[in-house]
Amino acid sequence: MPDVLHTRHTFTAMGCPCLVEIESATPLLGEAVARRCEVEARRFESKYSRYLPDSITTRIIEGAGSHAVSIDNETSALLDFADVCFQESNGLFDLTSGALRHVWYRGRDSMPTGRCIEQALERVGWQHVERTVGEIYLPIPGMELDFGGLVKEYAADALVNLARDAGISHGLINLGGDISVIGPPTGEPAWSIGISNPESGGPPIAFIPLCEGAITTSGTYERFIVIAGNRISHLINPKTGYPPTSLLGVSVVASTAIVAGSLSSIALLMNEQDALQFLADSGALYLASTSGGEVHGDYRDLAGSTSH
Numbered sequence: 001m002p003d004v005l006h007t008r009h010t011f012t013a014m015g016c017p018c019l020v021e022i023e024s025a026t027p028l029l030g031e032a033v034a035r036r037c038e039v040e041a042r043r044f045e046s047k048y049s050r051y052l053p054d055s056i057t058t059r060i061i062e063g064a065g066s067h068a069v070s071i072d073n074e075t076s077a078l079l080d081f082a083d084v085c086f087q088e089s090n091g092l093f094d095l096t097s098g099a100l101r102h103v104w105y106r107g108r109d110s111m112p113t114g115r116c117i118e119q120a121l122e123r124v125g126w127q128h129v130e131r132t133v134g135e136i137y138l139p140i141p142g143m144e145l146d147f148g149g150l151v152k153e154y155a156a157d158a159l160v161n162l163a164r165d166a167g168i169s170h171g172l173i174n175l176g177g178d179i180s181v182i183g184p185p186t187g188e189p190a191w192s193i194g195i196s197n198p199e200s201g202g203p204p205i206a207f208i209p210l211c212e213g214a215i216t217t218s219g220t221y222e223r224f225i226v227i228a229g230n231r232i233s234h235l236i237n238p239k240t241g242y243p244p245t246s247l248l249g250v251s252v253v254a255s256t257a258i259v260a261g262s263l264s265s266i267a268l269l270m271n272e273q274d275a276l277q278f279l280a281d282s283g284a285l286y287l288a289s290t291s292g293g294e295v296h297g298d299y300r301d302l303a304g305s306t307s308h
Contacts, residue, residue, distance in 0.1 A: 004170075004186045009034035013041040014049070014152050016176025022163060023170040023186055033166045037159045041175065044155040047075075048147040050098065057147055061098075065141030070134055078150055079136065081258065086126045089266040094238035098144030099123040104232055104243065106225040117241035124238050153216060153261035156180040180214040180257045195303075198249030198289045205295070206287060206303035214257035218264040219249030219289075237269050246272040246291070251299075253285040260284065 007030030009020040020037045024030035050057045056075055063069045071079070085093035103112045103120045123142045130137040138145065152175050159173045160180045171182040172191055184190050190211035194204030198219045208215060218235065225232045233243040250267045254260035263282050267275040276296055279286045287299040295303040 005030055007031055007034050009038065011038045011041070013038070014045045014155065014175065016152070018176065019172075019174040020159070020163075021171050021174070022168050022182065024168060029167070033163050033168055036166070037162060037173065040159055040162055041155055044151055044158075048151045050144070050146055050148075057145060060136055060138060061144050064138035064143040068130070068132070068135040068137035071136055072134075076134070078147065078154060079131065081262075082150060083126070085262045085266070089269075091126070091239060092237065092269045093149065093262060093266050094124065094126045095145050095147065095149070096124050096126050096129065096138070096143055097236055097238040098146030099142060100236045100238070100241060101144075101146070103241065104225065104227070104236055108225075108227045110228050111230065121238075121241045124241075149261070149265055150258060152176060153178050153214075153257040156214065156257040178214070178216045178257050178261060179210070181210050181212055184211040195249075195251050195287060195299075199293075205289070206299055208251070208253065208287070208299050208302065210253065213253060213255050214260050215251060215253045216257055216261040216264050217249060217251040218261070218268045233268070235265060235268055244269050246270065247275050247288050248291055249289045250275070250279070251287045252279070252282075 004023050005025065005027050007022050007024060011018050018041055020034045022030055022033060024033065046052060047055055048057050049055050050061065052058060056071065060069045082095045099120050103116055123140050123144070128139055130139055156173045156175045156178045157180050160182050163171060163182050169183045170186050173180045179193060181191060190209035192207045193210050193215055195206045195208060195217060197203060197205050224234055236243050247268055250264040252260040252264040254263065263279065263284055267279050267288065270278060272290055276288060279288060279297065285299065286297040287303065288296045
């Protein structure tokens with residue numbers, strides 16, 4: 001068996017730590033592929049970040065209530081997927097929930113009033129978005145679009161395809177916990193993916209073996225804000241305008257990160273009973289943690305729990 005050369009490349013993009021870990025025949029190939037992955041990740045950030053003035057997201061938001069904005073095929077495909085998620089989630093997965101980030105934000109010193117939330121909800125609703133071939137229009141002034149629930153997962157899948165096209169057969173892409181696998185380590189059956197404790201973010205509560213596909217986790221232990229002493233999830237229910245209070249964490253294994261990520265996000269927005277039924281009906285493998293310390297799903301035995 002030829003020597004296996006490992007490349008482990010870290011960087012920061014899309015507001016999170018990123019890792020490209022691959023095996024290659026030569027060090028030059030490994031380094032070149034890793035660098036190309038970083039460049040591609042930064043392309044996604046510059047294109048879709050709502051914080052950058054020249055991103056497509058910013059242009060779409062600036063056109064709200066005024067004019068349609070031209071979009072390319074890649075953006076159109078993302079919006080098509082978002083539309084499917086909106087329909088399948090009965091409106092819980094909604095890219096226009098971006099307006100709610102002006103209500104729930106880091107640094108706020110008091111909880112928002114019901115009236116404040118109601119006013120923000122007037123600018124939320126994917127069903128209002130108007131799309132034609134190559135264009136999108138947000139018809140309500142102040143309406144916003146937020147690709148945050150899609151782009152990082154889509155990017156993880158894209159980087160896997162980039163690596164495979166370059167001849168890489170073993171490795172993984174980890175973009176802030178959204179992990180997509182190129183192939184298992186040489187001589188090993190799978191990667192061992194640790195699932196953090198959703199209550200503390202401490203030592204993993206389980207290690208999930210993954211030889212292909214992707215795994216994503218949604219929860220409040222890493223991405224949250226604190227308002228008036230209250231810990232608030234980064235996800236906000238676009239129907240009620242309030243953060244979810246049921247499941248603490250959801251990890252989903254699927255064929256792609258974008259599918260796994262949408263399933264985990266939707267589940268986290270549901271009440272506990274509906275979320276567990278939704279995950280079971282999805283056909284994907286999952287691990288879900290409740291506020292009562294119970295663990296449910298296909299990997300519950302790995303977490304040392306018999307709850308279901």
